[in-house]
Amino acid sequence: MPRSATPDPRRAAADLLGQVLGEGRLMSEALGASGFLALPPEARAEAQRLATGTLRGLSRADYVLAPHLRKAPPLKARNVLRIAAYELAQGGAAHGVVNAAVATLKAGKRTEGFAGLANAVLRKAAEGAPEAWAAAPAPRLPDWLREPLVEAWGKTDVAAMERAHEAGAPLDLTPKGEAGALAEAVGGELLPTGSVRLSARTQVSALPGFDAGAWWVQDAAAALPAKLLGDVAGLRVLDMCAAPGGKTLQLAAAGAEVVALDASEARLGRLRENLERTGLSAEVVCGDALAFDAGPFDAVLLDAPCSATGTIRRHPDLPHARAGEGIAELIGLQAEMLNAALRLARPGGRVVFCTCSLIPDEGECQVEEALERHPGLSVVAPEADWIDDGWRSEEGGLRLRPDYWAEAGGMDGFYMAVLERG
Numbered sequence: 001m002p003r004s005a006t007p008d009p010r011r012a013a014a015d016l017l018g019q020v021l022g023e024g025r026l027m028s029e030a031l032g033a034s035g036f037l038a039l040p041p042e043a044r045a046e047a048q049r050l051a052t053g054t055l056r057g058l059s060r061a062d063y064v065l066a067p068h069l070r071k072a073p074p075l076k077a078r079n080v081l082r083i084a085a086y087e088l089a090q091g092g093a094a095h096g097v098v099n100a101a102v103a104t105l106k107a108g109k110r111t112e113g114f115a116g117l118a119n120a121v122l123r124k125a126a127e128g129a130p131e132a133w134a135a136a137p138a139p140r141l142p143d144w145l146r147e148p149l150v151e152a153w154g155k156t157d158v159a160a161m162e163r164a165h166e167a168g169a170p171l172d173l174t175p176k177g178e179a180g181a182l183a184e185a186v187g188g189e190l191l192p193t194g195s196v197r198l199s200a201r202t203q204v205s206a207l208p209g210f211d212a213g214a215w216w217v218q219d220a221a222a223a224l225p226a227k228l229l230g231d232v233a234g235l236r237v238l239d240m241c242a243a244p245g246g247k248t249l250q251l252a253a254a255g256a257e258v259v260a261l262d263a264s265e266a267r268l269g270r271l272r273e274n275l276e277r278t279g280l281s282a283e284v285v286c287g288d289a290l291a292f293d294a295g296p297f298d299a300v301l302l303d304a305p306c307s308a309t310g311t312i313r314r315h316p317d318l319p320h321a322r323a324g325e326g327i328a329e330l331i332g333l334q335a336e337m338l339n340a341a342l343r344l345a346r347p348g349g350r351v352v353f354c355t356c357s358l359i360p361d362e363g364e365c366q367v368e369e370a371l372e373r374h375p376g377l378s379v380v381a382p383e384a385d386w387i388d389d390g391w392r393s394e395e396g397g398l399r400l401r402p403d404y405w406a407e408a409g410g411m412d413g414f415y416m417a418v419l420e421r422g
């Protein structure tokens, strides 16, 4: 399928799937490609919805299509069939979904030959589609990630995480001001941790307070590391890997004098936009955290680059586009960054270390090893009425997982710990 502008969202969705499944590209990269950006906003939103939903249930799509296919067609055509299977499972009218898939295939030189096959396959797959989809085996993470997670958390818990990944994520907002007032203004649920939760289908820019910068989108778990620093009003705080700035905004809103450091100028552009929209301020610095030398700070927040395996609910492309490459390097970088954070904190100052990863090597183990490297360093057990004791991990941090709060819509996987310099 050519990557030219097209108003057909199914074709665009199939192209997104092709990039993720065929080229190992992350969806976030594919969504930023000029061909995709040239589409009208509604087509982009629909393509993203279709691609994301199909990826969440990819093995179900293959399972319901398999009995009707003698052999799997090439990836481009297969992805159109998978999207149609997802639409049928969602209750899409059979004739509309089948005709649309056939038209999408006919529009592509390399897929037009599969239009007849798709017509026959999808008509058969349409019968009892939602039931067949629900009866298919539940999606599992690929082995590169499943194996280390089963070793860390056990099969039952990993299956619960996989269910949470398939369920997707609601929309969480962090208030600039009072959380109860925001919950009322947007008609959302006030969570015990102070985030406000809305349905994933909410149109963000249409919510009251968007233009005024009264809140920002941030997963409920991602909002907790900044809270662990406690009362930061008047303190000089370094947000060491700051962009796009969710935690910088929290710290600035809490009255800290924030230095927001990040190595990516492009991502800092988004941080600056966020500061502007919310009317908050921070000193923004583009640079390498390992070479940064403007301490000491009263407190440091280190949200280190990681595998991002805690965010699969929102990014179901990740386990498909990646195969674990680069994680060993990230683990080394996280340890170096933690050393740098401890250097930059004043004696007695606190460092919150966090990663949005489900892999203990990027969380619990980092803290255990830092304690061995730094005599005098201690872990401070966080105290807050919103902390569930089940979140506490042995070395003194908090382990959050996507299968926690399952009935309330879950949370991203995160690890966080408060360290105090001797």
Ligand SMILES: C[S@@+](CC[C@H](N)C(=O)[O-])C[C@H]1O[C@@H](n2cnc3c(N)ncnc32)[C@H](O)[C@@H]1O
Binding pocket: 240, 241, 242, 243, 244, 245, 246, 247, 248, 261, 262, 263, 264, 267, 287, 288, 289, 290, 303, 304, 305, 306
């Ligand atoms: C997990 S993200 C941070 C998210 C951010 N804290 C937030 O809440 O919006 C990790 C960030 O680390 C940055 N980063 C990676 N290597 C870095 C380095 N050597 N120095 C500074 N920042 C770095 C990346 O550009 C990325 O923005």
